[in-house]
Amino acid sequence: MSRAADGRRVVVTGAGGFIGHHLVRRLKAQGAWVRGVDVKRPQFEASPADDFQLLDLREFENCRAAVAEVDEVYQLAADMGGIGYITKVHASLTRNNALINAHMLEASRLAAVQRYLYTSSACVYPSHLQEDEAVAPLREEDAIPADPEKGYGWEKLFSEQLTAYFHEAYGLDTRIVRFHNIYGPLGSYEGGREKAPAAICRKVAEVEDGGTIEVWGDGNQTRSFCYVDDCVEGILRIADSGYSEPLNLGTDELVTVDQLATTASGVAGKKIRLHHELDQPQGVRGRNSDNSLLQKITGWQPTTPLREGMHQTYQWVWHQLAAEDRAKPPAPAPQILMARAAHA
Ligand SMILES: NC(=O)c1ccc[n+]([C@@H]2O[C@H](COP(=O)([O-])OP(=O)(O)OC[C@H]3O[C@@H](n4cnc5c(N)ncnc54)[C@H](O)[C@@H]3O)[C@@H](O)[C@H]2O)c1
Numbered sequence: 001m002s003r004a005a006d007g008r009r010v011v012v013t014g015a016g017g018f019i020g021h022h023l024v025r026r027l028k029a030q031g032a033w034v035r036g037v038d039v040k041r042p043q044f045e046a047s048p049a050d051d052f053q054l055l056d057l058r059e060f061e062n063c064r065a066a067v068a069e070v071d072e073v074y075q076l077a078a079d080m081g082g083i084g085y086i087t088k089v090h091a092s093l094t095r096n097n098a099l100i101n102a103h104m105l106e107a108s109r110l111a112a113v114q115r116y117l118y119t120s121s122a123c124v125y126p127s128h129l130q131e132d133e134a135v136a137p138l139r140e141e142d143a144i145p146a147d148p149e150k151g152y153g154w155e156k157l158f159s160e161q162l163t164a165y166f167h168e169a170y171g172l173d174t175r176i177v178r179f180h181n182i183y184g185p186l187g188s189y190e191g192g193r194e195k196a197p198a199a200i201c202r203k204v205a206e207v208e209d210g211g212t213i214e215v216w217g218d219g220n221q222t223r224s225f226c227y228v229d230d231c232v233e234g235i236l237r238i239a240d241s242g243y244s245e246p247l248n249l250g251t252d253e254l255v256t257v258d259q260l261a262t263t264a265s266g267v268a269g270k271k272i273r274l275h276h277e278l279d280q281p282q283g284v285r286g287r288n289s290d291n292s293l294l295q296k297i298t299g300w301q302p303t304t305p306l307r308e309g310m311h312q313t314y315q316w317v318w319h320q321l322a323a324e325d326r327a328k329p330p331a332p333a334p335q336i337l338m339a340r341a342a343h344a
Helices: 020-031 062-068 090-111 152-170 198-206 228-241 257-268 294-298 305-322 334-343
Strands: 010-014 033-038 051-054 072-075 115-121 174-179 212-216 246-249 273-277
Touching: 010 020, 010 062, 020 033, 020 228, 051 257, 062 090, 072 090, 072 228, 090 115, 090 152, 115 152, 115 228, 152 174, 174 228, 198 212, 198 257, 198 305, 212 257, 228 246, 228 294, 246 294
Parallel strands: 010 033, 010 072, 033 051, 072 115, 115 174, 174 246, 212 273
Antiparallel strands: none
């Protein structure tokens, strides 16, 4: 376990988003004083942050307000979404995120914060290492020489470098975390910004037993997925690690997108047929995460197998849709939800 946070004053930017909201919950449970900052409030439940400020972090003065009188910064704010979204908006997304990250670093330096954690992405890795389904897990040093994902990935890699320069030049105590496909309850499941696990849960929840759902691509593209509780534990361990170089945070449980859909239909208790939408974007062919450096430095290990994490996610999505009369039976088993709630 990471150390107790009592007495710390922290800001979580992107606290209205998926991972940021979970991180605020965990930091509050540890006893930290937490400020959440975002352009929007969390969509599905109120933030437990002590102070929640609606600020556009593309503006430098708003970044200064965000980091005022805090010890630690967790920078999760970003214009982002699933593959369908990030491949459509390269110019605006890259500009938005570059502004947020440059201003947040400078504001944090001026405020002399004790620690700054930047959240990067597996999208920094070169495309040519991800052309096969049976892909080798990506190691941190594979990112350079660079050939990242257009737009979103280039900006993440640039902001990693900028974060490292602030460490070198000004002694800012920085961390860089590369997330690999984080999923779980309280994430977007529709509207265009949702990721594959939540999108598949929504499709399975909305279809009758025996029905058909659409899967983007031919279904053989591979990924690994990391449950959000494991992700938050990893963030806190990395924050405490004293390690300033980039670290992967993901799992190496590699599955095809078809297997992800089959896992969702399995936890749903439905027999589902898959229809492949070949003209939809599907990203790189294969991507997996080598987490050995993270494990060596922090002792972190993922504790939630994909099937269990998808069960939690499916239950949550199903109940969201059921409240709008959109979910089709059977209802997922409630005792699993209660077991997880006991840990929260
Ligand atoms: N979820 C993943 O699988 C994943 C993978 C790789 C990297 N990441 C990174 O992790 C971080 C958190 O991701 P998430 O999944 O919680 O995404 P999210 O979209 O749920 O959260 C990001 C939040 O940033 C906020 N934001 C956007 N522009 C802003 C602005 N100008 N000012 C203030 N807030 C702004 C959004 O409103 C949103 O609530 C992001 O930096 C993201 O790029 C996530």
